Each structure stands twice: as C-alpha cells, then as structure tokens.
Amino acid sequence: MPRGCLIASALLVSAAARPAAADAPAAPAAPAAPAAPAADLSHKGQLEASLRLGLGLRAIATYDSQDYCGDTDPQGQFGFAPVCTGRAPFSIDLELGYGVARRIDLLLELRVGLEADIGATPAAESGPRMFHLSPGARFFFSEGSRSKLFTTAQLVFDLAGYRDMAGADRGNDVGVRNLSGLWFDLARRYGFYVFVGETATFARWMRFELEGGIGISGRYR
DSSP, X not given: OOHHHHHHHHHHHHHHHHHHHHTSOOOOOOOOOOOOOOOOOOOBTOEEEEEEEEEEEEEXXXXXXXXXXXXXXXXXXXXBOSEEEEEOOOEEXXXXXXXXXXXXXXXXXXXXXXXXXXXXXXXXXXXOEEEEEEEEEEEEESOOSSEEXXXXXXXXXXXXXXXXXXXXXXXOEEEEEEEEEEEEEEETTEEEEEEEEEEEEOSSSEEEEEEEEEEEEEEEO
C-alpha cells in the first residue's frame, strides 16, 4: 500500500475517535461539605456568675430637716441641705443568675461598697458602706450572632446601716432598679457587657442614682 494511503487512514481513525472521547460523561463532582451549625449562645439552662464595676451620680432628697444627706445649707433649720447631689460611693456588684428561657435570666445581685458613704452629721468621719440585695430578671432582645441588647427589672433592698443625729438606726430602704446595655457572648461560657443603670429608693429618703460601667460574665453547662 502506498505510504500516502497509510497516513490518510491514520488521520481518519484519529478524527473518528475524538468525538467519542469528547462525548464521554465527566466524573461527578464531590459533594460540598455541610456548613457548620451556628454556635448556640443562649443562656437557657446555664448557671451564671457576674462581676461589674461602674461610676455613678446620685441625688438624695430628705423627708426631715434633721437628716443629713451630704451637703449643708446655712438657711436650713438644722443647717442641712434638703437635697444633695454628687458622686455615688465606689462599689462592686456581684451577681448570680440562671437562664430560665432563651431570652430570660433570673438574677440576684449583691452590691458591696468599696468606699464609705456619708455619716450622720458633717462632723462624722465616715458612714456605712453600701450594701444591697437586688433580685430580678434580665430580658434579651435584638440578638445578633454574638451580641444582643438587654434590660433588667429588679427590686432593691438597701441594708446599709445609716444612722441619724442621735445615733439611732435609720432602718432599711427599698426601691426599684434597672440596667440596660449591650451584651457580647465571646463563647457559650463567657462574655462581657456594658451598661447604664438607674436606681430609685424611697423609704429612708428619696434617692435617685444614675450609673454606667462594664461587667464580665461566666456561665456553667
């Protein structure tokens, strides 16, 4: 057979084989790995412990002109101002809580004064340190991936031992309290938050306090 015929035959066989190879089905692609589930940062079913520090301003209005609230007034019957304003004594808040629902924590707060408060008279060197118990609940809303807003509704039982001019115990105080702020859960077991708070009591005297600060939280389970 002539050499030219052999070459032509080889080219024809090669051209016939190419479409068959092109029509062969492609190997199936490997299935995509399933997306990892989002971390559950709800506090439900967890025991909680929290510590917070803040700075506060307060106003006190007395019911009796014999009561000293921190300021003097030469025109007052006993030389004491009827309304006093200023910085609240430094204190630390300790809190225990439990997540009863995805967006609700029950809590019990203990405030312990780090700085002595006013005495019974201007001549007194120092008074009691702040000490109150405040049970209540915290409510979360507007949740993001790791952040959420919160607000609390609490009662206040002020057990600090304030005394009058005669040295008698002035009794306990009661009132209400609210903290609102932004909470960040860094992981399921810990986080931090910033807050502003208001406290109002009215049995011993009328007291209103506004504060702001930061807290840390640890949780179990």
